[in-house]
Amino acid sequence: MQIVAVGINHTSASVSLRERLAVGTESLPDALGRLRESVAEALILSTCNRVELYAVCGHEGSGADLLRQFLAAHGNVPIRTVRDVTYAYGHSAAVRHLLRVAAGLESMVVGENEILGQVRRAIAAARQVTALGSVLDRLGTAALACGKRVRASTALGRDGESVASVAVRLAVRERGGLEGAHVAVLGAGETAEQAVATLVALGGVHVTVVNRTYDRAVSLAAAHGVEARPWNDLANVLAVADVVMGCTGAQTPVLSASTLAQARESPVRPLVCLDLGVPRDMDPAVGSLPTVKLIDLDRIELESAARRADRARDLTRAESIVDQDTERFMEWWRGRNVASTVARLHARAGEIRDAEVERALTRLPDLNPRARAVIHELATRMVGKLLHEPTVTLKRDPEGANMAVVVERLFGLGAHAAQPEIHQESRAS
Secondary structure, eight states: OEEEEEEEETTTSOHHHHHHHOOOTTTHHHHHHHHHTTSSEEEEEEOSSEEEEEEEESOHHHHHHHHHHHHHHHHTOOHHHHHHHOEEEETHHHHHHHHHHHTTTTSSSTTOSHHHHHHHHHHHHHHHTTOOOHHHHHHHHHHHHHHHHHHHHSSTTTTOOOHHHHHHHHHHHHHTOOTTOEEEEEOOSHHHHHHHHHHHHHOSOEEEEEESSHHHHHHHHHHHTOEEEEGGGHHHHHHHOSEEEEOOOOSSOSBOHHHHHHHOSOTTSOEEEEEOOSSOSBOGGGGGSTTEEEEOHHHHHHHHHTTGGGGHHHHHHHHHHHHHHHHHHHHHHHHHHHHHHHHHHHHHHHHHHHHHHHHHHHTOTTOOHHHHHHHHHHHHHHHHHHHHHHHHHHHHSTTHHHHHHHHHHHTTOOTTSOOOOOOOOOOOO
């Protein structure tokens, strides 16, 4: 069996395509169920910056094709388009990729902390519908542990930088500051919470949270000492806004150009609109309105890329941690694949040891119990030492699964034994 990953992210696909392929929270259980019908195990990670499918299946190449076809069907996108923008990883490369994702190394804002929670929720969702098996469950646990270790061992994530904070920084740049500005935050989820926290930290900003579920808006606003307004009051909030931040999880735009145009008291008043949603929260036509500056995730990605060079030392350390944890997982995988062979090899050796010791002892009837025990211990230690190196090699060597086939034949461990699958650990095309 193989671990295969296929996905798109902010570097491989535009916002418009990412929103078509996104798997929303409400549709995630159904999507996992459909994917699980074709693979042994399944995990789907869908965020504002990525849509990634992880699966355990029989073959790397055909598995990647299957996952691409699933994405194309889910988003009603031509398979040729999906092939052009997706990346695919097989086995150890797939393992390493998920660990890099959890560590924040694949994020638009390198090291951002939000992704760790998103990976955790993706794993929980897959567990809930029994889409995970022992392999992806173990991999998910390893990814979360790796993400925590990177953040504990480096400065990545310590400055609290996030997509929302980068967006606020761009708004500050566009307006020359936000002192006294009225900022409307649409949504009350994790991204909205980060946006509000960043704005409050600036000081002197009038923040209003607007959400379809008013109670959630009230809760978020109360936690940061800002204002909450019901969704049916959106027009009044937009009328006085200097900045609007879209942070909802809606599947269709919540702010159209016509709604915004009608709500604005003064069309000549500059307005910065920051769309952090995938799918998008704002109709792209919003950017064509007079004096409106629309900033989407593609622009935020350019801003984030410019800052990565400043973190070279931390990135090197983080990559080293990812490499270590990837190898640790692969050792577990190889040990799992050859466990049956190792167990039967030791059992066979134990049978031979016991039979030969018993034969020797029958020829030495005058030995006292202590001498008999010494002979038993000697035989056990000899067998253990002889099998130690082969056992370690089978479990750790990348070719351990292939070696196990030879061991089965050399030691006559039974034709009925399950034959380990020969595989390659590489990146799929």
